[in-house]
Amino acid sequence: MSERKCTLSVLVENTPGTLARVAGLFSGRGFNIDSLCVAETLDPTLSHLTLVTRGDDQIIEQIIKQLRRLVDVYKVVDVTEEGDYVEREMALIKVRAEKENREEIFRICEIFRLKIVDVTPRTYVIEVTGDKNKLEAVIELLQPIGIKEIVRTGTIAMKREKKNA
Amino acid sequence: MRGAKMVVEALKREGVEVIFGYPGGAVIDIYDELYKTDEVRHVLVRHEQGAAHAADGFARSTGKVGVALATSGPGATNTVTGIATAYMDSIPMVVLTGQVPTKLIGNDAFQEVDTTGVTRPITKHNFLVKRVEDLPRILKAAFHIARTGRPGPVLVDLPKDVQQAKGEFDYPEEIQLRSYNPTYEPHLKQIERAYQLLEKAERPVFLIGGGVISSGASEEVRELAERLNLPVTMTLMGLGGFPGDHDQSLGMLGMHGTYFANMAVANSDVLLAVGARFDDRVTGRVDAFAPSAKIIHIDIDPTSIQKNVKVDVPIVGDCKRSLERLLELIKAVGKPKKYFKERYKDWWDQIDIWRKRYPLSYKEDPNYIKPQYVLEKLYELTQGNAIICTEVGQNQMWTAQFYKFKYPRTLISSGGLGTMGFGFPASIGAQMGNPGKLVIDIAGDGSIQMNIQELATAMDQRLPIKIIILNNGFLGMVRQWQELFYEKRYSAVKFTTIPDFVKIAEAYGAMGIRITKTQEVEPTLKQILSMDKLVILDVIISPEEGVFPMVPAGKATTEMILV
Numbered sequence: 001m002s003e004r005k006c007t008l009s010v011l012v013e014n015t016p017g018t019l020a021r022v023a024g025l026f027s028g029r030g031f032n033i034d035s036l037c038v039a040e041t042l043d044p045t046l047s048h049l050t051l052v053t054r055g056d057d058q059i060i061e062q063i064i065k066q067l068r069r070l071v072d073v074y075k076v077v078d079v080t081e082e083g084d085y086v087e088r089e090m091a092l093i094k095v096r097a098e099k100e101n102r103e104e105i106f107r108i109c110e111i112f113r114l115k116i117v118d119v120t121p122r123t124y125v126i127e128v129t130g131d132k133n134k135l136e137a138v139i140e141l142l143q144p145i146g147i148k149e150i151v152r153t154g155t156i157a158m159k160r161e162k163k164n165a
Numbered sequence: 166m167r168g169a170k171m172v173v174e175a176l177k178r179e180g181v182e183v184i185f186g187y188p189g190g191a192v193i194d195i196y197d198e199l200y201k202t203d204e205v206r207h208v209l210v211r212h213e214q215g216a217a218h219a220a221d222g223f224a225r226s227t228g229k230v231g232v233a234l235a236t237s238g239p240g241a242t243n244t245v246t247g248i249a250t251a252y253m254d255s256i257p258m259v260v261l262t263g264q265v266p267t268k269l270i271g272n273d274a275f276q277e278v279d280t281t282g283v284t285r286p287i288t289k290h291n292f293l294v295k296r297v298e299d300l301p302r303i304l305k306a307a308f309h310i311a312r313t314g315r316p317g318p319v320l321v322d323l324p325k326d327v328q329q330a331k332g333e334f335d336y337p338e339e340i341q342l343r344s345y346n347p348t349y350e351p352h353l354k355q356i357e358r359a360y361q362l363l364e365k366a367e368r369p370v371f372l373i374g375g376g377v378i379s380s381g382a383s384e385e386v387r388e389l390a391e392r393l394n395l396p397v398t399m400t401l402m403g404l405g406g407f408p409g410d411h412d413q414s415l416g417m418l419g420m421h422g423t424y425f426a427n428m429a430v431a432n433s434d435v436l437l438a439v440g441a442r443f444d445d446r447v448t449g450r451v452d453a454f455a456p457s458a459k460i461i462h463i464d465i466d467p468t469s470i471q472k473n474v475k476v477d478v479p480i481v482g483d484c485k486r487s488l489e490r491l492l493e494l495i496k497a498v499g500k501p502k503k504y505f506k507e508r509y510k511d512w513w514d515q516i517d518i519w520r521k522r523y524p525l526s527y528k529e530d531p532n533y534i535k536p537q538y539v540l541e542k543l544y545e546l547t548q549g550n551a552i553i554c555t556e557v558g559q560n561q562m563w564t565a566q567f568y569k570f571k572y573p574r575t576l577i578s579s580g581g582l583g584t585m586g587f588g589f590p591a592s593i594g595a596q597m598g599n600p601g602k603l604v605i606d607i608a609g610d611g612s613i614q615m616n617i618q619e620l621a622t623a624m625d626q627r628l629p630i631k632i633i634i635l636n637n638g639f640l641g642m643v644r645q646w647q648e649l650f651y652e653k654r655y656s657a658v659k660f661t662t663i664p665d666f667v668k669i670a671e672a673y674g675a676m677g678i679r680i681t682k683t684q685e686v687e688p689t690l691k692q693i694l695s696m697d698k699l700v701i702l703d704v705i706i707s708p709e710e711g712v713f714p715m716v717p718a719g720k721a722t723t724e725m726i727l728v
């Protein structure tokens with residue numbers, strides 16, 4: 001069976017220990033976590049996790065069932081399985097901004113519509129938002145110029161509303 | 166009301182009559198409240214592991230939630246093996262632990278351990294109570310979670326200041342947890358599909374596991390088996406879920422299961438599995454397990470389904486309810502009993518050939534008592550009307566093979582974790598929960614030493630437990646593996662110092678008897694079974710006796726070593 005990437009949208013009770021329970025489930029059962037994003041929701045008693053994992057269909061089925069089995073997990077949706085969805089990730093990239101390569105940086109920023117959010121005489125901090133492909137393309141282009149530091153958020157995702165619904 | 170009192174009040178509301186525990190600084194307030202009540206009996210153990218196993222044995226034998234109480238730090242960590250044992254076998258249990266005051270949590274305070282952290286992977290759920298206001302609701306939730314759905318142990322960690330704080334005791338009658346909703350009612354479409362497979366089957370087998378016991382489905386199992394003329398086999402945890410002396414019983418399945426049970430499953434075309442989880446000790450090499458069978462799997466825990474084997478008809482639901490629905494369907498639209506009698510006749514003929522070819526057997530030896538003989542005699546004398554606890558190792562497997570369990574909740578054994586030292590403290594819990602019943606611990610000479618200190622607990626409570634040590638002078642099961650797979654390199658399986666178990670019994674004020682000859686077995690068993698006191702019977706058995714049949718780990722279940 002072939003591996004696929006799977007993005008899970010998980011609503012959990014906002015209680016201490018819940019995140020540890022989810023993380024422990026993955027490490028204890030040998031499942032992968034590629035990225036994990038946690039944030040509050042409009043309902044202060046619930047938190048939202050977006051979790052990117054990999055596995056064949058059977059593993060992914062197990063992961064989802066195991067998550068649902070946790071007493072503090074309210075809802076699990078496999079965003080990737082249930083059709084159309086939007087995925088976004090953000091990165092802050094600190095690049096070397098010497099005189100000779102500033103032009104190049106500006107050009108890349110323009111092409112990808114990136115924002116420069118901090119400037120010092122020798123560095124820029126660039127904000128990139130997009131799907132994984134865009135982030136990877138930007139990083140690849142900035143690499144030769146000199147990336148000093150990079151911080152990524154991990155993926156968040158949302159199902160698209162059905163067009164004719 | 167103070168938090169500590171709330172704890173004791175909650176126990177009363179939950180109908181808890183007995184708890185097992187050991188005091189310490191972080192639970193002294195709870196002990197103070199226990200001192201003031203007659204309604205909750207406290208059994209003082211000698212080691213917190215004993216408390217957890219006793220609570221577990223109480224739960225397994227009665228079906229009620231078992232409760233253990235321990236102090237913070239070392240008290241809590243001592244319960245860990247007991248919690249993991251209960252978790253692996255889905256036993257409803259609530260473990261209450263003391264914790265350092267909330268303001269000291271995280272400070273490496275005296276006797277502080279991150280108890281909820283340590284027990285997270287071995288509990289169904291756990292709670293750290295931070296405010297006394299939350300206490301009634303959390304205690305209610307703990308009992309609710311422990312006993313509903315797939316049961317399991319729940320731990321509640323109680324900081325000392327929370328026990329001392331005052332609050333309103335408003336104990337909910339019922340509790341709804343929005344994120345926890347086990348599925349009891351099966352999908353009727355799936356029940357129909359299951360029946361259709363069974364009706365067209367030629368070589369069906371009915372496999373039952375511990376879920377049948379925990380959901381109380383043994384009546385339904387029997388009715389269905391008889392209605393459809395199904396051969397029935399059981400996992401270790403399922404023993405007693407169907408009468409072991411019934412014509413249709415094939416006994417236990419798996420590594421040390423019967424030849425005929427393993428052959429029947431391997432050759433089946435439809436396997437109806439209920440409340441079993443297809444553990445590796447049952448399946449052997451997974452790809453060779455029931456290779457031509459369509460599998461129907463009923464379980465309350467969706468994660469058990471499709472985990473180890475591929476299932477054709479998954480049914481998520483309570484075992485008892487699901488079997489009830491299946492029986493209703495059969496009564497309404499199913500074929501008559503006669504149809505199945507005739508349909509499976511050839512299949513039963515084949516099974517009978519296997520049964521005759523390799524029945525469970527052992528070689529007699531004039532020089533030694535054979536452990537299998539002891540268990541056969543014990544069965545004859547008790548007729549299945551005893552609660553049999555076991556330790557782990559050969560003693561456990563011989564018990565599973567040679568004692569015919571007729572009723573649910575009569576075998577108390579650590580199946581999933583295989584915890585040596587479980588049986589005796591579990592027998593304390595079982596006897597506390599079943600005062601009039603005969604409770605027997607079948608032990609090994611190694612295992613019994615792992616919680617032998619609980620003899621004092623049993624004597625305190627005047628429990629007439631019978632401990633039968635099948636004394637081979639070895640860590641026998643490990644020795645057997647070394648004999649078969651490590652060219653008899655007997656590494657670390659023989660103790661140099663072996664205590665005199667008769668004297669140990671006497672030292673605790675119990676009775677000790679040793680036997681060495683086969684003719685002594687029956688009269689001595691008769692004698693001890695009629696005695697109203699704790700007895701250790703030290704049975705010196707043939708030292709290098711093996712447990713057979715045996716499916717070597719990782720092999721197909723048809724590749725059995727027979728004797």
Ligand SMILES: Cc1ncc(C[n+]2csc(CCOP(=O)(O)OP(=O)(O)O)c2C)c(N)n1
Nearest residue numbers: 558559560583585609610611612640641642
């Ligand atoms: C706590 C624990 N430690 C180690 C083991 C591994 N183990 C399994 S069976 C066994 C030997 C048990 O010896 P004994 O109690 O004498 O029983 P016998 O097999 O001889 O009947 C051991 C060491 C275990 N199951 N549990």
Ligand SMILES: [Mg+2]
Nearest residue numbers: 609610639641
């Ligand atoms: Mg032994």
